[in-house]
Amino acid sequence: MKRKLMRGNDAIIAGAILAGCRSFFGYPITPASEITHAAAKWIPEAGGTFIQAESEIASINMVYGASSAGQRTMTASSSPGMSLKQEGISYCAGSELPCVVVNVMRGGPGLGNIAPEQSDYNQMVKGGGHGNYKVITLAPNSVQEMCDLTILAFELADKYRNPVGILTDGFVGQMIEPLMLPERLSPPPEKSWAVTGDKETKGNLISSIYLSPEELEEHVSHLKRKYDDVEAKEVRFEEYKLDGAKVVTIGYGIVSRILHTAVNAARTAGLPVGLLRPISLWPFPTKKIRELAEKVDAFFVCELSTGQMVDDVRLAVEGRRPVHLYTRYGGSVPTAEELLEKIREKT
Amino acid sequence: MAVEVLKKPRTFYDSYQRKPGTDKITTHYCPGCGHGNLHKLIAEALDEMGLSDRTIFISPVGCSVFAYYYFDVGNVQVAHGRAPAAATGIKRAHPDKIVITYQGDGDLAAIGWNNVFHAANRGEHITVFFVNNAIYGMTGSQMAPTSLVGQKTMTSPRGRDPRNEGYPIKVCEILSVLESPAYIERVSLADTKSINQTRKAVRKALQCQVDGKGFSLVEVLSPCPTGWRMEPRDAKRWVADVLTQNFKLGVFKDVTSERAPYFFKDPDGAPPFDEIKRILGWEEKEKESPLPKVFPSPENRNPQFKIAGFGGQGILVLGLVLAEAGMRQGYQVSWLPSYGPEMRGGTANCHVILSDSKVGSPLVSRPTVLIAQNRPSLEKFESDVVPGGLILYESSLIDRPPQRSDVRVLPVPAAKLADDLGDTRVSNMVALGALIEYTCVVSKEAVLQAIPISVPRKDFYELNRKALETGMEYARSLKK
Ligand code: SF4
Numbered sequence: 001m002k003r004k005l006m007r008g009n010d011a012i013i014a015g016a017i018l019a020g021c022r023s024f025f026g027y028p029i030t031p032a033s034e035i036t037h038a039a040a041k042w043i044p045e046a047g048g049t050f051i052q053a054e055s056e057i058a059s060i061n062m063v064y065g066a067s068s069a070g071q072r073t074m075t076a077s078s079s080p081g082m083s084l085k086q087e088g089i090s091y092c093a094g095s096e097l098p099c100v101v102v103n104v105m106r107g108g109p110g111l112g113n114i115a116p117e118q119s120d121y122n123q124m125v126k127g128g129g130h131g132n133y134k135v136i137t138l139a140p141n142s143v144q145e146m147c148d149l150t151i152l153a154f155e156l157a158d159k160y161r162n163p164v165g166i167l168t169d170g171f172v173g174q175m176i177e178p179l180m181l182p183e184r185l186s187p188p189p190e191k192s193w194a195v196t197g198d199k200e201t202k203g204n205l206i207s208s209i210y211l212s213p214e215e216l217e218e219h220v221s222h223l224k225r226k227y228d229d230v231e232a233k234e235v236r237f238e239e240y241k242l243d244g245a246k247v248v249t250i251g252y253g254i255v256s257r258i259l260h261t262a263v264n265a266a267r268t269a270g271l272p273v274g275l276l277r278p279i280s281l282w283p284f285p286t287k288k289i290r291e292l293a294e295k296v297d298a299f300f301v302c303e304l305s306t307g308q309m310v311d312d313v314r315l316a317v318e319g320r321r322p323v324h325l326y327t328r329y330g331g332s333v334p335t336a337e338e339l340l341e342k343i344r345e346k347t
Numbered sequence: 348m349a350v351e352v353l354k355k356p357r358t359f360y361d362s363y364q365r366k367p368g369t370d371k372i373t374t375h376y377c378p379g380c381g382h383g384n385l386h387k388l389i390a391e392a393l394d395e396m397g398l399s400d401r402t403i404f405i406s407p408v409g410c411s412v413f414a415y416y417y418f419d420v421g422n423v424q425v426a427h428g429r430a431p432a433a434a435t436g437i438k439r440a441h442p443d444k445i446v447i448t449y450q451g452d453g454d455l456a457a458i459g460w461n462n463v464f465h466a467a468n469r470g471e472h473i474t475v476f477f478v479n480n481a482i483y484g485m486t487g488s489q490m491a492p493t494s495l496v497g498q499k500t501m502t503s504p505r506g507r508d509p510r511n512e513g514y515p516i517k518v519c520e521i522l523s524v525l526e527s528p529a530y531i532e533r534v535s536l537a538d539t540k541s542i543n544q545t546r547k548a549v550r551k552a553l554q555c556q557v558d559g560k561g562f563s564l565v566e567v568l569s570p571c572p573t574g575w576r577m578e579p580r581d582a583k584r585w586v587a588d589v590l591t592q593n594f595k596l597g598v599f600k601d602v603t604s605e606r607a608p609y610f611f612k613d614p615d616g617a618p619p620f621d622e623i624k625r626i627l628g629w630e631e632k633e634k635e636s637p638l639p640k641v642f643p644s645p646e647n648r649n650p651q652f653k654i655a656g657f658g659g660q661g662i663l664v665l666g667l668v669l670a671e672a673g674m675r676q677g678y679q680v681s682w683l684p685s686y687g688p689e690m691r692g693g694t695a696n697c698h699v700i701l702s703d704s705k706v707g708s709p710l711v712s713r714p715t716v717l718i719a720q721n722r723p724s725l726e727k728f729e730s731d732v733v734p735g736g737l738i739l740y741e742s743s744l745i746d747r748p749p750q751r752s753d754v755r756v757l758p759v760p761a762a763k764l765a766d767d768l769g770d771t772r773v774s775n776m777v778a779l780g781a782l783i784e785y786t787c788v789v790s791k792e793a794v795l796q797a798i799p800i801s802v803p804r805k806d807f808y809e810l811n812r813k814a815l816e817t818g819m820e821y822a823r824s825l826k827k
Contacts, residue, residue, distance in 0.1 A: 004629060005671055005682070005800075014627050020617035023439060045626045048614045049439040053432070054465035061429035061462070065436025068423045069403070071614070073436065091426050175709050176667070176682040178674050181629055185620055195421040197437075197444030199400040205415055207406075207424035211367060254709075261707030335712035 003178035008146045009034035011179050012102055012166065013042055015150030016074055019186040021100070023049040023073040025062035027081060030114040031170040032104035035076040056081040060088030060101070067097040068206040070194030072154050076102035078170075079120050080111065082128070089163050090129030093223070094208030096193075098157035100150065101135070102166040104173040107331050115331025116170030118253060121308035124165045125282045132220050134227045136234065137165040137281040139252040143177035149279070151186050156234060158189050160226055167281060169304065171254040171333070236279035237288055241267060245274030246297045247347050250289070250313055252278050254333065255302050261336035262343060269340075271347050273300075281309070289316035299323045300343055304333065322346075356390035358399040359417050366416045375413055379579020381536040381569025381586075382411055385478060385545070389447070390418060392550045396557070402445040403437055405430045409451035410484045410571075428459020431466035434473040442611035445556055446473045453483050456492040456516045463522075463564075470527030470561040472611070474552045477518060477566045481590060482574035492516045495593050515593065519566050523599035529561040531600040535568035537587035541596070551603070559608035568594055638676060639790045646735055646755075647786040649703055651711045653728050655685075655696035656720025656741070661775030664801060665718070666697035668779060671797035672789040673701035681709035694723060701788060716786070718778055720761070722747060739782055741774070757785055757822070764817050773807075773814035780818020791819065 006014065012035050016024070024039035036052070043050045049066075053059035059075045066073035077085060082103045092099055105120045107113040122128075124137050136156050138149045146168065153164040195204050210216035238256075241263055242248065251259045256277040266273035276292065278285050289299070298321055301310045310325045317323050326342045328334050334342075355361075362371040376382045393399045402420040406412055408427035415422035421444075425433040430448035438446040455463050455477050463475065482500060483489040489502040493515045497506040507515075519533045530552055534545040545567060552563035568590045570582035577585060624630060643650075652669065656662045663684055670682040678701040685696040698711035717732050719725035719740040725747070732738055734753040742748075742758035749756050759781040765774035776798075783789055798811050 002629075003674060005667070005674060005680075017617070017623055017626065022614045022617065023436065025436065042626050046618050046623065047612070047616070051435065051439070051469075054461050057429070058432040058435075058462050058465065061426065061432035062436035062439075064425060064429070065405075065423070065433030065438075066440045067436070068433070069437045069440035071436075071440045073440075087426060088429070095424075171683065171709070174684055176670065177706070177709070178680060181624065181627065183620065185617070185623075187617075195403055195423050195437075197401055197403040197421045197441050197446075202400070202419060202421055205365070205422050205424070207415065207422075209412065209424060257706075258708040258710065260705075264707060333710060335710065336708050337712060 003180050005176050006143055006179040007034055008143045008168070008175050009104065009173040010038040011143045011146035012076065012150050013038035014179065014181065015147035016100070016154070017042060017046050018182060018184070019072060019151045019154035020188050021048065021072045021074055021154060023066045023071055025051050025053050025059035025066070025073070025075050027053050027056050027059050027077065029078045029081045031106055031173050032076050032078040032081070032102065034173065035102060035104070056084035057087065060085040063099045064088055064092055064095070064097060067092065067099045068095070068195050070191040070196050072158070072188050074100040074102070076104070078104045078106045079108045079117070082120060082123065086123070086129035089135060090131050090133060091208055092163045093133035093135070094131060095206050096161040097163070097206065098161050099163050100153045100157055100166065101163055103168070105167065105169045107329070113331050114170065116254060116333065117304045117329055117331065118169055118255065119305035119308065119329060120167065121281065121303070121305060124167045133223060134230070134282055135163050135165045136160065136230060136283070137167050139167050139279060139281050140172060141253050141256045141277065142172070143175060143179050146172065147179055148182060151182065154188070155186055158191070160230055161193070162226065167253070169253045231283040234280060235283045235285050235287070237285040238277040238279060240275040240277065242274035242276065242292070244272055246272040247300055247343060248292050248296050249273060249275045249300045249302065249343065250278070251275070251302045252281060252309065255304060258334060258336050258339060259302060262339035265336060265340045266343055271344065273343055273347065284312045284316070286312070286316040289313060290318070293317045293320040297321065298346055300326065300346055302326045302334065302339060305329055356387060356394045358390035358393040358419055360419045363416045366413070374417060376410065377573040379570055379572040379582055380410070381480065381567065381571070382478065384536050384542060385476065385567055385569065386414065386417055388542070388546050388549045389476065392546070392553055393420065396550065396553060398445050398553065398557070401443070402447060403441070405434055405437070405446070405448045407448065407450045407454045409454050411449055411451060411478065412485070414449055428454050428457070429462055430454070430459065431462045431471065431473065431475065435466055435469070435471050438471060438473050439611065440614065442472070442613055445553065447476065448473060449476045450478070451484070452477070452479045452481065452491040452493045456518055467522045467528045467562050467564065468525050470529070472556055472559065472561055474556045475564040476549070477564060478569045479518070479566050479594065480569045480571035480574065481515070482571050484571045484574040488574045488576070495589070517594065519564070519599040522564060527562060528564065528600055529603050529606055530555045530563040532598045533566040533568070533594060533596050535586055535591055535596060536570060537568070537583055537591065555603050558603070559610045560603045560606050561609070635796055636792070638793050638796070641676060641787050641790050643787040647788055650701055650715050650786065650788050651713070652699040652716045652718060653696060653711050653714035653731070654699065654718040655694060655724030655728055658695045660695070660720045661772060662695040662720060663697050665775040665779055666699045667801040668794060668797045669699050669701070669789070671801050672793035675793045675796055676789045678702055679704065679706050681706045683709045694721070696724065716782070718782065719745065720774070720778065721745065725749060737786065739778060741778070757781060757825070759818065759821060761818065764821060765814055768810065768813055768817060770810055773810050776811045776814035777818035777821070780815040781822040782818070784819040784822035791815065
């Protein structure tokens with residue numbers, strides 16, 4: 001199969017269709033609108049449903065409905081829109097409804113701007129809505145991964161009956177790169193829990209209410225056990241030039257691409273620098289970082305925020321090694337040269 | 348008569364096992380509450396219409412949050428006000444099923460107004476049962492959007508004052524001005540006669556959905572003795588004497604007989620792989636001839652381009668054609684549009700990388716090649732070019748040549764050459780032609796394969812081809 005140039009945001013929908021996603025409910029927002037455009041064009045052609053909802057709140061609740069009914073379904077937005085979706089994501093997690101939610105992050109808080117940022121890490125990874133829940137969060141850094149990780153997102157969502165977030169940024173969304181269409185379909189599993197409106201599924205109930213403290217405690221414990229399971233099994237990361245590295249850089253999304261270039265330049269200059277790229281932000285590669293902390297001199301975290309993921313790195317390092325942080329935000333993005341200079345200061 | 352009232356419809360569970368506590372026989376509603384009556388009318392209608400095995404009932408937030416204790420149908424419980432949105436998702440997933448939302452006045456007319464309004468406006472094939480008792484029952488007697496002027500509640504202790512709280516919302520009146528809804532009626536549970544009318548309305552609304560006519564809503568004026576702090580008997584009387592005076596009963600909209608039925612297609616069954624390829628435009632075209640190999644000199648290898656100019660000069664397309672040709676030529680490639688802070692002042696730019704190895708940062712901060720199509724771009728990016736790099740600039744528009752002496756400079760009067768061809772718009776392809784002739788990074792054949800992909804307008808192909816050749820010819824003439 002030949003490669004084809006595709007925009008990151010479009011590749012999300014290519015992945016969704018391959019994963020048998022049957023409905024998309026969205027609301028336009030820059031820089032995520034191309035996802036909605038692609039969904040409007042392709043999903044009905046694939047026989048599925050596309051609705052431009054009246055709001056982000058409506059779209060996530062349409063997702064709630066479609067997922068209750070057993071469909072693979074999704075929505076996508078950018079930061080301010082994601083704030084509105086948090087109610088519905090909490091309900092999906094509470095009712096154990098699988099779904100995929102994409103956030104192409106832009107600058108905040110408030111209206112911020114449409115330039116790329118990574119300041120919704122905490123919102124997605126720590127659970128932006130109310131209650132004890134987690135969203136499995138994947139962070140693609142290329143057009144290929146926008147497609148591949150969307151397929152994986154649907155699979156994980158069904159496997160754990162939980163919302164899965166794709167957390168990406170304006171650059172990865174707007175970027176065009178070759179895509180190799182994965183030659184596999186991902187048929188959804190049987191969903192015996194779904195409410196499909198026939199006699200057989202009448203006994204099922206989709207709900208997040210547990211009125212008595214005992215019941216809710218048991219339900220939340222059940223969710224907690226599920227999340228422990230996810231943490232044990234679903235950690236994903238990429239290692240680059242970690243062999244002999246004394247300084248490990250850590251970044252995700254577009255930052256990992258810039259770090260990749262900076263690490264190459266550092267190695268060329270004889271500096272022992274490597275890159276650890278978390279692909280799953282939750283579950284976070286805590287164990288891997290803890291192992292590295294035994295071997296390396298320092299960590300260098302770069303984020304397009306005032307520093308959110310760095311908290312998770314510090315928790316993993318447990319004070320054993322210095323964790324340096326370099327941040328840009330507001331839409332400013334560091335160049336590879338800039339990062340190299342900052343890394344050099346630390347080695 | 349008494350026997351009939353006590354008979355439980357089959358669409359109710361025999362006993363309410365989901366209800367906590369030991370009493371699994373009676374509902375959780377207060378004595379004299381209208382919810383029980385309406386539940387029964389709905390359950391009976393589902394029985395008699397043979398719908399209970401194909402219905403999904405959405406429980407809202409409010410006193411009827413536990414409606415799923417009672418209805419032996421598919422049950423989904425949703426967030427406050429969101430039932431019409433969730434119903435949309437469900438109905439589109441299962442167009443052959445009957446989808447019901449059951450909502451109170453706070454749920455529907457306050458927090459969820461936008462959702463019901465748009466579901467109605469889309470003409471969603473769902474049925475909404477809207478219980479209007481002019482009060483928030485469950486949360487303890489606060490003002491509802493339908494509370495009457497002067498009505499005292501916990502949050503309007505001096506009585507609802509229109510200057511502070513506005514007037515009660517007339518849901519049926521508002522929704523019935525929309526084009527899409529098929530059937531909208533307001534009924535009440537005040538007495539036996541009105542209950543009979545409600546029974547008919549419930550059936551009609553469900554029939555409307557069965558027949559594929561679109562959105563139906565029945566507003567039911569309903570007693571809430573607890574919220575109103577009244578005896579059940581007085582509450583019924585208050586519905587008859589006061590509520591119905593403020594909320595006119597009757598059919599507000601009914602186009603069920605004249606509207607043609609419509610049924611959405613069942614979206615089950617994702618398409619096969621070949622069909623997906625077709626949808627995404629992945630069909631293999633007729634075999635394209637293999638491309639000649641290119642041999643760029645060392646200083647031209649692994650180029651990182653910054654391409655900049657005015658919006659309208661075809662800057663982004665130039666980059667796309669280059670990336671497409673590069674991919675065909677076997678490179679790893681990336682293309683990134685100007686984005687964020689760089690995107691101002693009417694200028695456009697993009698970053699293109701062609702690389703023998705994996706592309707790291709798609710951002711080109713130190714270009715090896717700058718293509719500058721206007722003066723501001725040249726001035727802005729000239730200093731970023733790596734020593735030994737190349738600046739290709741639009742010499743028919745830029746009157747100030749690059750100042751750097753440590754880079755190679757290729758002046759190309761692209762706009763003028765394009766004008767001579769009859770269309771300034773193809774100046775981008777003139778520049779590209781000069782670039783590939785000078786650097787040999789991709790072959791002419793690769794660009795010719797790329798053009799129809801990146802420039803969908805077929806009538807432009809010939810002109811673009813000529814422009815490309817003109818640019819190549821121009822660069823050749825400079826070499827001599
Ligand atoms: S508070 Fe009112 S609406 Fe709620 S159950 Fe009691 S009577 Fe019915």
